[in-house]
Amino acid sequence: xxxxxxxxxxxxxxxxxxxxxxxxxxxxxxxxxxxxxxxxxxxxxxxxxxxxxxxxxxxxxxxxxxxxxxxxxxxxxxxxxxxxxxxxxxxxxxxxxxxxxxxxx
Numbered sequence: 001x002x003x004x005x006x007x008x009x010x011x012x013x014x015x016x017x018x019x020x021x022x023x024x025x026x027x028x029x030x031x032x033x034x035x036x037x038x039x040x041x042x043x044x045x046x047x048x049x050x051x052x053x054x055x056x057x058x059x060x061x062x063x064x065x066x067x068x069x070x071x072x073x074x075x076x077x078x079x080x081x082x083x084x085x086x087x088x089x090x091x092x093x094x095x096x097x098x099x100x101x102x103x104x105x
Contacts, residue, residue, distance in 0.1 A: 029072075038096050040070035049076035057082055071097025075104040 029045045049072050053063055062083035065073040070093060077084040078101055086101075088094040 035096070035100060038070050038100070040093055040096060043070050044072040046072055046076050046079070049073045050080055053077055053080055053082060068097045069093055071100040074101040078104045
């Protein structure tokens with residue numbers, strides 16, 4: 001019986017950080033990493049996006065982010081030497097993303 005969502009599994013303990021040993025787990029980026037004028041509600045950690053990009057993108061590859069948001073994936077891609085294509089429909093968020101990515105370049 002059991003095994004549904006929220007049910008502890010045998011031998012499963014610890015926090016989410018155990019899944020991300022490559023970097024110090026951080027649920028939210030610091031205000032300095034996020035940027036003073038960044039109003040996007042779900043900004044991700046650059047370290048997290050860097051790890052994910054390197055996990056699935058071959059060296060010299062291109063990263064596609066069809067939901068650009070505030071541009072964290074673009075920042076991580078540019079800093080890691082990858083090509084990058086981002087798509088965002090909200091003009092306010094596009095401006096934030098463009099500024100963050102240009103600053104990373």
